[in-house]
Ligand code: SF4
């Protein structure tokens with residue numbers, strides 16, 4: 384990168400304003416005060432030699448600023464350093480030894496939601512996805528986080544990617560909810576004062592039901608009618624426990640449309656969560672386990688119904704690029720991964736569909752970032768939903784803007800996530816739709832949380848559940864519990 388840093392800070396633009404795209408110089412926080420301060424502190428820690436952000440990818444950025452207005456962290460925080468362009472500058476500065484991995488620098492990387500809206504917007508094709516994916520493991524290897532940050536992250540990474548560990552917590556969580564303790568905890572505001580992150584986690588907790596305690600799907604679900612395809616299915620972690628009915632609906636929809644569905648019992652986590660947060664070794668190990676669990680299944684496609692997981696599964700080739708034993712297997716695996724909506728739209732629905740209610744039904748489809756920006760899937764879910772008789776789709780303002788969930792971002796950066804969640808729910812409600820369709824468990828939880836905070840009770844359903852009801856002739860009115 385050849386641009387010289389100018390010590391004069393530039394101003395960012397807060398939410399809802401047009402970004403200032405004229406000055407490409409990142410604004411620095413008071414802790415940084417100037418680029419020369421950053422350079423002075425550039426002793427260490429910094430990036431190591433293993434896979435730093437690629438200078439060629441960094442140089443592709445021409446600092447035009449088109450990405451700024453679509454970046455959710457920039458729109459909320461309003462600082463250049465919390466924009467794609469600013470972060471690319473920071474990556475370059477750390478690469479060049481002009482900036483250190485200081486708490487302030489790391490916070491600018493941590494504030495990135497990884498939503499990849501900037502990748503969609505960038506007219507120069509800058510691979511910000513690759514850049515941030517290279518930056519995060521560098522931070523985890525070379526930067527020492529505070530003990531409380533480490534502890535919270537450890538809690539997340541030792542729990543969420545392991546469904547069996549999560550399942551062991553279900554009984555105490557069930558009791559906690561049955562005793563109506565959440566209401567008490569929230570009314571006192573004590574948890575928020577002690578730890579806003581734990582408070583955010585607590586508020587996202589879905590209802591623990593009987594279904595959460597067991598995996599109900601068999602290893603093989605036969606195709607109904609003439610078999611057209613043999614597909615594998617990934618169950619997810621949070622999805623498997625808290626949204627098992629979405630998995631069941633997905634298997635039924637695939638089966639009804641002529642697919643034999645293979646569900647290996649040995650499958651674990653897809654690695655999305657640790658991968659998005661730079662926990663590279665854990666992510667690679669989980670990816671290897673996932674690849675092994677599908678070994679020898681001879682499936683035409685590997686189906687996933689959660690947006691964030693699908694994006695990571697398609698990136699296995701990159702994640703395991705340096706592993707000689709798994710490199711080729713990872714590429715072959717990734718080439719078979721299809722989001723369920725992408726797959727069904729491509730092969731076509733053969734099962735007849737019935738209306739979901741006697742009246743016309745207005746749905747707003749909420750784009751999950753890792754489908755829209757990460758996998759370029761936006762038409763297919765809409766195309767499938769429109770095939771249900773009586774359904775009309777509405778589009779919200781800022782449909783491409785992240786809801787603030789972003790994996791575990793809403794727990795790690797609750798303030799920015801709150802702002803984005805509120806905006807998203809307001810925009811969805813403003814469409815006047817009576818149902819929200821969402822293809823990602825994280826987005827669904829974030830939307831449900833903010834609907835509750837705004838005192839609204841609009842049902843949030845995965846498109847697979849809607850298709851499943853439609854195929855089985857089940858009327859929504861009798862099935863939807865708006866809470
Ligand atoms: S990332 Fe792309 S859109 Fe953003 S400033 Fe660089 S070239 Fe422009």
Ligand code: SF4
Pocket residue numbers: 453454455456457466467470494495496497498499500501502511
């Ligand atoms: S990934 Fe999302 S939050 Fe991060 S820089 Fe790009 S647009 Fe901004």
